[in-house]
Amino acid sequence: MRIPPALAAVAVAALLAGCAAQPQGALTTPVPASPETPEALAPVAPIGEPTVVASGLDAPWSMVRLDSGSTLISERDSRLVKELTADGTVRDVGSVDGAAPGGEGGLLGLAVAADDPTGLFVYLTGADDNRIVRFDLGGEPGGYSLGASSDILTGIKKAGNHNGGRIEFGPDGTLYATVGDASDTASAQDPSSLNGKILRMNPDGTAPADNPFDGSLVYSLGHRNPQGIAWDDDGQLWAAEFGQNTWDEFNIIRPGANYGWPTVEGTSDDPAFVNPVYQWATDDASPSGLTWVGGTFFMAGLGGERLWAINPGAPTTAVDYFADGVGRIRDVIPGPDGSLWMMTNNTDGRGTPREGDDRILQVELG
DSSP, rough: OOOOOOOOOOBOOOOOOTTOOOOOOOOOOOOOOOOOOOOOOOOEEEEEEEEEEEEOSSEEEEEEEEETTOEEEEETTTOOEEEETTTTTTEEEEETTTTTTTTBBBBEEEEEEEEEEEEEEEEOOSSSSSEEEEEEEESEEEEHHHHHHHHEHHHHHHHSSSSOOOOOOTTTOOOEEEEEOOOOGGGGGOOOOOOOTEEEETSSOOTTTSSSSTTTOOOEOOEEEEEEEEEOOOOOOEEEESSSSSEEEEEETTTOOEEEEEEEESSOTTTTSSSEEEEEEEOOOEEEEEEEEETEEEEEEEETEEEEEEEEESSOEEESSSSSSSSSSEEEEEEEGOOEEEEEOOHHHHHSTTTTTEEEEOOOOH
16 A cells, blocks of 8 residues: 655744733744645633532543533543533443553543434553444433443554544544554554554444545554544644654644654654644643634643643644643543633643542633
8 A cells, every 4th residue: 555645744833922821831843834834813812720620530531522411531540431410410421341451541532423422432442452432322411321332443553552542523424533653663654554543434433435545544644642633613634642752743634644753753854744733842742632612722731731722824823821730631622602621630640639630620711
């Protein structure tokens, strides 16, 4: 299978702005501009301090808000799916017994299709592999339960780290999954491997006819450990990715494009690879979840222990908030009434737990 040439590089220039939530500047490196970079949008920014929506979570990894008003939460190590009800109660939905927690693996991403509210898709690390499983979601708000399960995709190589794990349904109705290289760096450049990729599949796990490689789930390649994906208002896919020792990346994702790992980390002058739109020193980001709210991307920072607000354009700008204020942030999603929810991750063995951790926090935007 031939790997197609990468597209032209997209732009970055660092610009740090002052704001009411006291953003902190971070070391970045500009990436050469490109004609395909859109005009920058007016940013939205956090106003005031976060408020607590839920507390007492154990190494939470992913959250998905339902139309019913409830929110489902995965806990990596307990293997539990939990429900946060509209009145703020947190209860157990069920245990994903097929998950085998260890290192960075366990019960990871959650997703629900807009046209299939009775199905919960989970990305988990099992005894032998990473896989995507669909569970029947039974019951009513305040009493959801897990029913029968069916495997959607199996055989993704697992490891103690670099398992990826984010799953999201795109605006086209297909399911996207971020998959790490499972510490086998060569897999990222191997088009026959599912590792080191962003995958795109139909809800039943089959390959869409319009995927870039015939009969393959591979949508893009050359990734190290992507854990955040989100779409802008135009339906364009973007991703956040852990670097190794030098650069974390924010990328515009094009079908069939190659993002360079392990040959390059961050920007390069190799025309075979797509450059990041923005990059950070790894101590400032270590990105996980990514979401789009009000014309701005928000990115969760684990090692950087901060929230990043990113506005793609010419130039792309990124500003950080709550540095050292709430600790590690694993996931971010749109909250109610135009707000932002962010989920801390201080109980996973790498953070310093604060009172009430781990928590879901609401941030007002303006």
